[in-house]
Amino acid sequence: YVTATGAVFGKSKKSNLDFTCDKLFFDRETNLIYFEGNVNVKDTANNVDAQSQLMEYDLNTETAVLQVNVRLNQNNSKGTGSLAVYKTKEKTVDLTGNPKIVRGDDIYKEKKITLNVETEEILLDGKVSGNVTSEDN
16 A cells, blocks of 8 residues: 655556645555545646546546546536546546536536547536527527
């Protein structure tokens, strides 16, 4: 096991993610990394920047689970929610827990929002609500 506290920063060479946090715990047997406090993770290859208070990262599946005050920035999309699951191999982020994505003047709210970080497509699941503006209006 590895534990680090203070101004922790590092990089996952396998998935090309940069991260900072207040505390890190790494279990070498399970390949799980737990991050606590002011977690910031950047995927420079896909221009994704995410912040939360807690994160679990599975090196085997290259999946990050971010919890508590999740904020996501990706090009023109700004997202928030209580929980985000970022699957780096599939290049998708699932936002839940009162999720919202703002893209310019457009606002998307739903029970679950999936953002494809490669194509920037948004998939809304549930009872859809939001505001979408058009240049033709």
